[in-house]
Amino acid sequence: MHVHIDPTQAVPVFQQLVDQVVAGISRGALRAGDAIPSVREMARTVRVNANTVAKAYRDLERLGLVETRKGLGLYVVEGARERCRSLCRERVVAGLDTALAAVRDAGLTEVEARELVDRVFRRGGGS
Amino acid sequence: MHVHIDPTQAVPVFQQLVDQVVAGISRGALRAGDAIPSVREMARTVRVNANTVAKAYRDLERLGLVETRKGLGLYVVEGARERCRSLCRERVVAGLDTALAAVRDAGLTEVEARELVDRVFRRGGGS
């Protein structure tokens, strides 16, 4: 479970944490029943305040991906992977939808949009 | 020059103002040499704080789309439409690029991305 935080970025640190744990669950690095790193451990390893980590974890719980067992820590819930995926899917599709609408409204043609799709998918794996 | 602001939305009010003026110039509702509504008038008509309008206008000036004529107000500069369009284009393409990368990284297939493109462009004119 590698986590990397960039505090200079516009997206809040706690949100980056949420996203990375979600990604970890999505790709199977964290499985149902696994414990996620404790607040303090995560805080130490990513050099972030513990409260910030706690806030992120609270969000994960609210999303229903993780449950807290008092005195023990946070555990990935059953079915978290599927829930993650559908969450990601929704979010990503909504984003693309918005972006495409902007493209269209800016007067670009469908052909140009398709070319962008080509380019991104030809580019392969990286971000 | 109709402007509509939704203070509920995540995108800041001043940004919504910028976007709508840019759109107005793009589609020719505002032409080179035209005056744009004064800060106070705009503030009154769209029910927004005057400081917010001023900030938006500062951005428009910084983008090189309008110029201040002292004592007279703000005027759309020569060549604004073209500049607008290229700005829009860049911005929109960057947005689509990011959205597509997210789609790809979320594991959706190219086919699904293409279907979204289809859907948006079939939907026709509105936003």
Next chain:
Amino acid sequence: MHVHIDPTQAVPVFQQLVDQVVAGISRGALRAGDAIPSVREMARTVRVNANTVAKAYRDLERLGLVETRKGLGLYVVEGARERCRSLCRERVVAGLDTALAAVRDAGLTEVEARELVDRVFRRGGGS
């Protein structure tokens, strides 16, 4: 909008804040479109740290009772009262259900349960 916090109670301060705002909406002291007291004002008046208030307000937003307009404050959303009521109702019914099950499992008779109902409702308005 009177709010009273008892920091000695077992229920967390931020939760007490949430509950009291919910109650305020429920009984119509706060109506759709109204602003709720700013974080800092509330913090001052109830003698609680601003972060604690902010946490409570975050919960209210998550419950869909309130929306934030950046730079302006938090506003009660349309339909908040109904949502409040159904939330309260659910919570309260679940609590009663649990309590009744405990009563039954402890071997008390239905008659005794009914007597308790009588007593509480005879007692009238107070808490």
Next chain:
Amino acid sequence: MHVHIDPTQAVPVFQQLVDQVVAGISRGALRAGDAIPSVREMARTVRVNANTVAKAYRDLERLGLVETRKGLGLYVVEGARERCRSLCRERVVAGLDTALAAVRDAGLTEVEARELVDRVFRRGGGS
């Protein structure tokens, strides 16, 4: 003496243990003079930390339901069943009282409260 613990639930594990032993005494599964399982045995069988079991047992002793016989273990005291029942009764009645007050304060009618009572008692034995 079957004991089942759900570490997921909001009620603390040690409290669940107390409750289940109390229930066992109440229904006669544990009688005066019986030994209750040793801390270690209980810890092993219900998969719980031994300190947690010890804490629960301390509570049981404090409630006057069991007594320590040094070197032998914990034994259910004479009159435990009656004491249990009155304890349960008190606790359960207090709980119902609170729940009913909440119901009333939430504006539900007495009739609705009565219907809930009906429903729970019609449902019969299980939890």
Next chain:
DNA sequence: GTGGTCTAGACCACG
């Protein structure tokens, strides 16, 4: 002025 984010450090119940 508003809320949002982050840090630092304290205390608590639970295991």
Next chain:
DNA sequence: GTGGTCTAGACCACA
């Protein structure tokens, strides 16, 4: 050891 709550005080973008 764990997470949860609370305080105090800082900085930011937005209106």
